[in-house]
Amino acid sequence: MAPAISISLNDSSDVTDFVIKQGHGVKGLSEMGIKSLPGQYIQPLEERLMTRIEPQESIPVIDMSKWDDAQVANSICDAAEKWGFFQVVNHGVPLQVLDDVKKATYGFFGLPAAEKIKYSKENSSSNNVRFGTSFTPQVEKALEWKDYLSLFYVSDEEAAALWPPVCKDQILEYMKSSKFLIDHLLQVLMKRLNVNQIDETKQSLLTGSVRTNINYYPICPNPELTVGVGRHSDVSTLTVLLQDNVGGLYVRGKEGEDSWIHVPPINGAIVINIGDALQIMSNGRYRSVEHRVTANGSSNRISVPIFVNPRPQDMIGPLPETLANGEKPIYKQVLYSDYVKHFFRKAHDGKNTVDFAKITN
Ligand SMILES: CC(C)(COP(=O)(O)OP(=O)(O)OC[C@H]1O[C@@H](n2cnc3c(N)ncnc32)[C@H](O)[C@@H]1OP(=O)(O)O)[C@@H](O)C(=O)NCCC(=O)NCCSC(=O)/C=C/c1ccc(O)cc1
Numbered sequence: 001m002a003p004a005i006s007i008s009l010n011d012s013s014d015v016t017d018f019v020i021k022q023g024h025g026v027k028g029l030s031e032m033g034i035k036s037l038p039g040q041y042i043q044p045l046e047e048r049l050m051t052r053i054e055p056q057e058s059i060p061v062i063d064m065s066k067w068d069d070a071q072v073a074n075s076i077c078d079a080a081e082k083w084g085f086f087q088v089v090n091h092g093v094p095l096q097v098l099d100d101v102k103k104a105t106y107g108f109f110g111l112p113a114a115e116k117i118k119y120s121k122e123n124s125s126s127n128n129v130r131f132g133t134s135f136t137p138q139v140e141k142a143l144e145w146k147d148y149l150s151l152f153y154v155s156d157e158e159a160a161a162l163w164p165p166v167c168k169d170q171i172l173e174y175m176k177s178s179k180f181l182i183d184h185l186l187q188v189l190m191k192r193l194n195v196n197q198i199d200e201t202k203q204s205l206l207t208g209s210v211r212t213n214i215n216y217y218p219i220c221p222n223p224e225l226t227v228g229v230g231r232h233s234d235v236s237t238l239t240v241l242l243q244d245n246v247g248g249l250y251v252r253g254k255e256g257e258d259s260w261i262h263v264p265p266i267n268g269a270i271v272i273n274i275g276d277a278l279q280i281m282s283n284g285r286y287r288s289v290e291h292r293v294t295a296n297g298s299s300n301r302i303s304v305p306i307f308v309n310p311r312p313q314d315m316i317g318p319l320p321e322t323l324a325n326g327e328k329p330i331y332k333q334v335l336y337s338d339y340v341k342h343f344f345r346k347a348h349d350g351k352n353t354v355d356f357a358k359i360t361n
Pocket residue numbers: 121127128130134135150152209210211213229230232234235236275307309310311312336337338340341344345
């Protein structure tokens with residue numbers, strides 16, 4: 001239902017007030033039936049144009065039904081090296097769990113603005129629960145057409161107390177059901193880096209903190225003028241991404257070229273991508289690849305990424321095992337929370353975040 005409010009879309013502070021301060025989000029703007037995009041969402045041409053979309057290229061789709069097959073393990077590592085992105089099917093996460101978390105995502109965003117705003121940065125009782133819009137609106141020259149809820153997992157008790165009741169159980173279930181898949185993928189990926197046994201310290205370094213976002217990209221009046229999410233790479237170890245059947249996620253095809261590959265929705269599949277933390281730990285062998293999401297003029301879209309990360313207090317750098325053959329480190333040791341803060345405090349800027357950890361000489 002359209003909110004019974006009228007705002008002047010020509011007045012950017014009116015738009016900011018409605019979207020950010022009152023918590024209507026871009027979903028609220030979309031549902032008012034606005035006919036043109038407010039100025040602050042208009043992205044520079046270079047951020048919205050994709051010169052070359054490669055229809056004949058696609059990221060690998062890996063059938064995980066034969067978990068222990070050496071060929072499956074090879075495909076996973078090859079995909080992580082070459083593409084940094086792949087999809088998995090027969091992954092062991094029950095399809096019902098995926099359906100439930102998608103419904104719960106609609107449930108949360110369907111709440112009245114007055115409910116959602118309770119979880120905003122200003123009002124939330126904890127930094128671990130945050131409802132917001134765009135990425136870092138305070139510093140962005142142009143805003144992104146997306147609303148989100150971000151949930152940093154600490155414990156079941158904290159989630160029970162702080163996460164929105166409408167989606168809490170479904171998100172926890174999705175996180176827990178993905179654990180086996182995550183651990184298996186990391187075990188396989190580590191083996192190629194000469195890490196044969198993931199001990200407790202390493203397990204914690206790779207998976208010690210988990211953040212789940214639920215993203216809502218409402219119908220956009222001028223999708224060609226803006227973006228759903230701008231070009232970025234994730235700062236995670238790896239990301240487990242559930243998307244619905246709308247499409248719009250694109251992955252950089254060839255580094256340095258304006259070449260993009262669509263990640264087509266596949267019913268029941270999960271997208272996996274390597275994040276910066278694993279690129280750094282693997283000394284660049286596994287690639288954290290730039291990606292983006294387009295805005296859509298005719299369908300609402302949702303996605304649910306689980307970001308599997310080191311803990312904020314961990315130092316990350318190339319793993320000793322990857323350097324054992326004399327390979328020169330290209331990244332230094334950095335405190336993971338410093339790395340993440342650096343990412344969150346600037347607008348999306350493609351692959352630039354990783355420079356924070358590069359050795360320069
Ligand atoms: C540094 C963290 C994130 C927050 O710690 P804090 O003690 O609560 O620190 P602050 O409250 O000072 O937050 C630091 C800055 O990050 C911002 N921030 C704090 N969470 C958030 C938040 N979910 N969202 C967007 N800003 C935030 C926050 O606003 C703040 O910016 P500023 O106010 O300008 O100082 C800390 O929890 C941490 O190190 N966590 C490690 C695990 C982690 O969250 N890893 C990130 C995985 S997320 C990822 O890979 C990709 C995410 C992504 C997300 C959106 C995209 O469009 C694209 C990609």
